[in-house]
Amino acid sequence: MINKLRLLIKLNILTPNGLYTLIQSIRANGINLMALLGFSARLYPQRIAVQDDSGTLTYAQLYQQSRNIASALCHHHRLKPGHKVALICRNHALLLKSLFACSYAGADIYLLNTEINLRQFSAFIDKHQFDLIIHDANIAPLLAEAGFSGTAIPAENSDSVSIQSYAHTSGLLAKQIKHGPGKIIVLTSGSTGDFKAAARKPSLFAFLNPLYALLTKLELFHYRSIYIATPVYHGFGLATLSIATLMGATVYLTRKFDADNASHLIAEHQIEVITLVPLMLSRMLYRSADKLLCLRCIISGGAQLQPRLVADTRTQLGDKLFNLYGTSEAGICTIATPRDLAHSASTIGIPIEGLTIQLLDNQSGLPVYQHHVVGRLAIKCPWAAQNNGDLIETGDLGFHDADGYYYLSGRADSMIVSGGENVYPVELEDAITQHPIISECVVIGIPNAEFGQRLKAFIVTQQPDSLTAEQLKLWLSERIARYQMPEEIVFLHEIPLTPIGKPDLKYLSQQITSEKQPNGQE
Incomplete structure (x- = not known):
């Protein structure tokens, strides 16, 4: 608790002037988001609060x-x-x-x-x-x-x-x-x-644990500029907005994400922090890495972060990448720091203080305690949306190692059973993206008459027409099990994204044929 009080002092909340200002803002605005804005408007009236496609506004x-x-x-x-x-x-x-x-x-x-x-x-x-x-x-x-x-x-x-x-x-x-x-x-x-x-409901003290974890592990209180590349309507974006407002930081917004425009914005304004999903980072890193050098904190969340992207980010930008895992119901659950990602590039980190993760057997629903055994991820924390003390199933599969680090194995509804084997698309995605000329990959399950289900991979290469499906399967044959081998491989110019920046799985699932695409073949 002492460390948390020190954090509130750093944020100007528990200083004499800060506490007086917060009380005045709550009296004027109630206990809500406007109280945070009123707090910063009184302390930092002339600071730039937001810059979007139309211009800038101060906090006042x-x-x-x-x-x-x-x-x-x-x-x-x-x-x-x-x-x-x-x-x-x-x-x-x-x-x-x-x-x-x-x-x-x-x-x-x-x-x-x-x-x-x-x-x-x-x-x-x-x-x-x-x-x-x-x-x-x-x-x-x-x-x-x-x-x-x-x-x-x-x-x-x-x-x-x-x-x-x-x-x-x-x-x-x-x-x-x-x-x-x-x-x-x-x-x-x-x-x-x-x-x-x-x-x-907004509550500073109910969310003190996740706030403390974010501000200390990511050291956000050092920074004054944050680009929210993810939509604000997503919980990840909303949490970032709330923290930025409390800190009196400048928030940068764009109506749509475009990798080239985003990279230019970062370089032009020397932005320090960005929140994004992995595919956003991938597209900026492989096109304009030099424009990202000013970033001091890269916060990835909302989707699986693949090991190759972790390694390439470290090589080109340094130890600036953090991997966050959370849910709409509980917000931030785990944080993997650059040091954690050096331990294992695929980890989502360890649970934040006050949050419990329990792995449940996929069949019996009983707790799973063994290391490296996949189970359904369930969480419990005081700040959950439905806080009745029960475990909340996240819909994700995962496991943990002997050091307490957690790992994702994909969504529970994305796992397939192929010839009696449990097969996780994310494992094939991780293997495929290790190929030196493949920049993006998404894997889904498809029906199969003989095995029940098989995998289908959608691939984006750095050089069009530089790889065939047969060549990729030959390369994979030494790296994956037979039941993980994709039945179909489709080459695309670009993976379609949802507005949040995740792969559009609904759209891809509708592409049930594997006809030759403009820049490749099955």
Whole structure:
């Protein structure tokens, strides 16, 4: 506890001025995200809070405009504590303003994936009966098609009512707003199935353990610039935003991730920290490694980090890579530091303080204690979204070694049984990406009449037409078991990604044929 108190002092929270400022901010804003923004706006008013594709805002400007929006929403649309608000926006400052404003008003905020389809969205609005939806312009047709008849406000529209216009509305009394302990609901990524919601209420002390782990292991309190390349609507992005706001750091946002543009942004502004998923790192590293040298902390999460990428990052950029594992329900669960990754490039690290991981047998559900035996990952922690003291199954498979390090074996629903053998696609992915000319790989299971299921690999090479399926299988034959050999190999120009940056497994699963692709062959 002493170390955690020292951390709060470093963050200016428990200094005399900081404590006074925090109390004043909570009195003015309630216990919510706006209290964090108000805290930093008072301590660091002229610091740049956010830079997006449209420009920059100081902490004082972001705070005032967020309060203006909250006042307008409460005055014109009767927003109040307990109301349900859906935010469907890409990464930009208007999303942040909406998030802070609705939190200030005590609303329950649902952060929806901007690629949500009609069936999923229709089910969500039927289930949750949203009082208000704030959305990007391209979402308007989806609202109409789903028949949403409630209040919908575009984030940006110069010709009518919008969040953008409300940001500059003055004269309404923010002090008349009734605060409430609203929840923030994030969704699972939905990369292989439907989205699921996980709600939690803002609480500095409930999240002190994960906050302490992030700030100390990653030493984030040393840095003043963070590029959130992952969507803010994802739990990983939301956590980073909250920490950056508390530290008074500058957050960089882009509506869409493009490897070349992202590398240029990092180099131009000498950004120190980036949060991303492995494929984002891979594409930047292999195209523009020299532009990433200014980075001091690279935080990868949300998907499997392959050993070759770990090694290449260390070789080209130094010991700057951290591997985080978390869930929508519990947030951050484990952290692998550069030292941990030097111990084993495929580890997800060790559980953070206060969190318990239990491996469960895939058949019996009983605890697995043996080392290197794969089981279902289940977690328990005080800050989980559904904290009833029970283990929460993550949907992932994994194992641990004698030193206490944990490893992922992929999603439970991605494991296949081929000829009676349990086969994990991630193991084949790790093997394939060791090939010197392969830059990206995704492996999925497909039906097979003889063995029940086999593996299918989607490959991106650094040099088009430089490798055939037969050559790759011959290379693999000395490195993997026979039951791991892919039945089909498809060469692609690029692995399709979800908006979060993960491989789009839904799309790839629909590609049931292995016809010759533009830059390769089966």
